[in-house]
Amino acid sequence: MNRPYALRHSWFEATARERIAGLVDADSFREIQPPEAATPSPHLALLGMPGAFDDGVIVGRALLENRPVLVAAQEGQFIGGAVGEIHGAKIVGLLRRAVRERPAAVLLLVDSGGVRLHEANAGLIAISEIMRAVLDARAAGVPVLALVGGSCGAFGGMGIVTKLCSAVIMSEEGRLALSGPEVIETVAGVEEFDSKDRALVWRVTGGKHRYLMGDCQTLVEDDLASFRAGAIATLSPEPAPSLAQLQAQQTRLERRLADFASLRDGLQVWARLGIAQPERVPMLERDELVTLKQGVTA
Amino acid sequence: MNLDEILNALFPRGHQVSVDQQVIAGNAETAAGPVLVLGTADAAAIDHRIALTLAARVLDTIARHPRRPIVFLVDTSGQALSRAAELLCLNGSFAHLAQCVDLARRQGHPTLSLVTANAVSGGFLSFGLMADRAYALSDVQVRVMDLKAMARVTKIAHERLLELAASSPIFAPGAENYRRMGAIEAIWPAPSEALLLQALADIAEAGQSDLRMEKGLQRGGRTLAANVAQIADTAGTGV
Numbered sequence: 001m002n003r004p005y006a007l008r009h010s011w012f013e014a015t016a017r018e019r020i021a022g023l024v025d026a027d028s029f030r031e032i033q034p035p036e037a038a039t040p041s042p043h044l045a046l047l048g049m050p051g052a053f054d055d056g057v058i059v060g061r062a063l064l065e066n067r068p069v070l071v072a073a074q075e076g077q078f079i080g081g082a083v084g085e086i087h088g089a090k091i092v093g094l095l096r097r098a099v100r101e102r103p104a105a106v107l108l109l110v111d112s113g114g115v116r117l118h119e120a121n122a123g124l125i126a127i128s129e130i131m132r133a134v135l136d137a138r139a140a141g142v143p144v145l146a147l148v149g150g151s152c153g154a155f156g157g158m159g160i161v162t163k164l165c166s167a168v169i170m171s172e173e174g175r176l177a178l179s180g181p182e183v184i185e186t187v188a189g190v191e192e193f194d195s196k197d198r199a200l201v202w203r204v205t206g207g208k209h210r211y212l213m214g215d216c217q218t219l220v221e222d223d224l225a226s227f228r229a230g231a232i233a234t235l236s237p238e239p240a241p242s243l244a245q246l247q248a249q250q251t252r253l254e255r256r257l258a259d260f261a262s263l264r265d266g267l268q269v270w271a272r273l274g275i276a277q278p279e280r281v282p283m284l285e286r287d288e289l290v291t292l293k294q295g296v297t298a
Numbered sequence: 299m300n301l302d303e304i305l306n307a308l309f310p311r312g313h314q315v316s317v318d319q320q321v322i323a324g325n326a327e328t329a330a331g332p333v334l335v336l337g338t339a340d341a342a343a344i345d346h347r348i349a350l351t352l353a354a355r356v357l358d359t360i361a362r363h364p365r366r367p368i369v370f371l372v373d374t375s376g377q378a379l380s381r382a383a384e385l386l387c388l389n390g391s392f393a394h395l396a397q398c399v400d401l402a403r404r405q406g407h408p409t410l411s412l413v414t415a416n417a418v419s420g421g422f423l424s425f426g427l428m429a430d431r432a433y434a435l436s437d438v439q440v441r442v443m444d445l446k447a448m449a450r451v452t453k454i455a456h457e458r459l460l461e462l463a464a465s466s467p468i469f470a471p472g473a474e475n476y477r478r479m480g481a482i483e484a485i486w487p488a489p490s491e492a493l494l495l496q497a498l499a500d501i502a503e504a505g506q507s508d509l510r511m512e513k514g515l516q517r518g519g520r521t522l523a524a525n526v527a528q529i530a531d532t533a534g535t536g537v
Contacts, residue, residue, distance in 0.1 A: 033529050042522075043468050047454055059530050085468070089511065089523035093530025100531070115419070117452055120442035120469040122520060124419065125481040125510060128427035129523075132508050135400045154389075157423055163393035178389040178420060184379045193381045204385050215387045243360055243405075246398055250350065250357055253394055256386060257346045264382045 008223040011149040012173045016058050016073035019109050022224025023147070023231060024062035024071065031060040032097075033090070041086050043119045044079075052078050055086040059094045064105070065232055070098050073109035076152035082116035083158065088126020095133035099140045105235050106137055106144045108165060113180065114156015127157030134164045139240045143167070147227055148174040148216070153205070155180050166238050168216040169230045170207035171223075172286065176216065177205040199282065203266030208281060208289055212270060213256075213298040221286050256298060273298055299435070299489070301339055304371070304414055307489040309335075321351045322371050330367075330495055334359045336425075337371030337414075344421040345378035349391040352425060356398040360405055367498050368402055370411035370429055374421030392424040399428040408501040412489070413438045413473065413482070430501045431483040433493075434473040440482070441471030467519040478519025480510040 011019060020029050040051025056078035062071050072091045074081040083091075091108070098106045115123035134144050146165040148154045153175030154162040162168055162176060170176065181195035181204075194200060203209055211219040220230035263269050270278035273296050284292065299307075301322070305315055313326030315335045320342040326335050336352050338344065359366055377388060403409050411426040413434035419442045426432055434440060445463065449456040463470030467478045476482040486493050511527055514520025 032533055033526075043466070046462060046466065047452070047458075085520060085523050086526050089526035090530045092511075092523075093527035093532075096527065096531040115442055117443060117448050118454075118469060120448065121475055121479055121481075122468050122523070124423065124442050125427070125476070125479055125514075125520070126523065128423055128481065129508055129510060131396055131423065131428065132400065135397065136508075139404060157420065159389035160392045160396065160420065160423060163387070163390045164397065176387070176389070177384045178377050178392065179379050179384065181381075181384075184381060184384070187379050192379075193384075204381055209385075210387065213387065215390050241397060241401060243357065243401065246353075246394070246401060247357055247361075249394055250353055250398075253346070253391060254350055254354075257350065260386055261346070261382065263385060266385065269385060 016075040028063035057087045059090045067104035070106045074111040076111035076150045081112035081152045083123045084116040084119035085122035092129045092133045095137050098137045098142045108146045110154040111150030111152045112158040167234050169218040170216040172207045173222045174207040175205040209266045304489050333367040338374050341375040341416045343378040346391045349395045353395045353398040365406045367408040372413045372417045372426040373415040376418040377420040395424045396428045440473045478517045480514030
């Protein structure tokens with residue numbers, strides 16, 4: 001539902017703590033290892049970088065419509081939400097808690113460029129541990145929802161983690177990919193990907209494109225209350241991933257690669273999907289896009 | 299060592315492993331029975347095609363050969379860098395491959411990866427680091443980014459990074475750093491059937507738990523993660 005702009009509170013601009021407060025039931029969040037009980041990353045200190053007591057991620061328990069959930073929220077304003085040793089271990093520990101406590105869901109509020117280069121090896125290994133821990137939680141029957149709409153998007157290893165989740169909830173402003181446009185531009189040239197062309201970046205990595213292609217299940221407005229409504233609507237018990245499910249996914253991804261591999265812009269993909277006026281997609285309101293998506297299979 | 303020499307050393311009883319467009323695939327004989335060999339060659343940049351080709355072989359083996367061990371040979375320079383690949387959600391294909399490897403483990407296929415030359419970043423995450431255990435040959439390269447590029451991005455002097463890398467395994471390239479941090483189980487001086495079979499037997503015995511944090515702690519290379527994860531897992535919240 002499109003809420004009037006005057007009533008919206010932007011998820012994109014909010015801090016991680018504001019996002020949690022707007023997402024879960026009022027006053028229900030209880031932080032595990034709050035900042036006063038934590039220490040900042042010694043690895044950053046060694047490099048002369050300022051640290052943060054929460055190391056850029058907040059983890060805890062909360063209620064979502066009175067159902068218990070576990071929450072991890074990355075703070076994009078701290079080193080781009082990047083994953084270091086402590087940051088990653090907090091998320092892994094939370095996911096292990098989910099296997100024991102069996103909450104209704106784990107909510108991952110992703111806002112991250114991926115591995116924190118200052119702790120590159122520790123970050124890469126931590127992301128691998130998060131990947132396995134997400135799948136352990138899902139195998140235990142706990143849905144893991146990724147919410148993507150922050151200023152850093154979901155890139156690098158956190159882009160992979162996001163796609164390992166049971167479902168992805170995105171705003172139009174959210175971006176989800178592996179390599180950031182800046183990295184591709186640096187290595188392959190501005191002709192390959194002009195990272196300054198914001199409209200192009202969103203047509204390739206943004207929430208509307210991911211939603212039309214089925215890479216994100218729920219599209220919401222850039223609004224705390226809309227993310228909350230989206231999480232509630234998306235949350236449902238799920239069976240553990242099975243061979244049949246992965247075989248179906250394999251078939252879908254192979255067919256998609258065969259159909260679309262030569263394309264380089266969302267506009268081309270949307271035209272190929274049979275959308276009559278693809279150039280209008282960026283202008284559509286969220287509800288109009290959801291209507292448009294019905295009748296499109298990617 | 300080239301790939302043929304590595305394959306012959308690992309599988310002296312014979313193999314039907316071949317390389318097609320940088321994708322390694324085929325079955326091999328061992329004293330403990332047949333294994334599936336999969337991987338990438340020549341520092342492959344992993345794209346949708348490679349990820350989906352590997353995933354298809356993993357799914358096929360789960361369906362047709364219950365509990366057959368899977369050996370991944372890792373030589374990747376990372377993910378393919380292109381707009382077309384990102385347009386089709388390359389992270390989604392990587393996640394799909396990782397899920398297939400994960401399902402194989404859960405269904406009782408012992409999985410092992412062996413870094414034969416390069417293991418870089420996202421390419422390593424999608425299958426090498428999803429195996430039960432990762433091993434490396436000596437003189438291989440394991441990294442996220444080389445130190446010169448890291449110096450540019452972090453704006454920390456290259457000399458300073460070199461100096462710190464001498465004492466900390468946290469950011470500098472190198473298989474030994476990953477071993478000390480618990481992500482690589484062991485570094486093999488040379489590939490052999492004996493080492494492979496011992497590793498597969500160890501994996502079959504060890505069970506499913508991800509113990510890399512504990513190993514990083516024991517080996518002194520990653521001393522914070524295990525404790526932090528333990529707190530996030532078990533500490534009370536005052537509710």
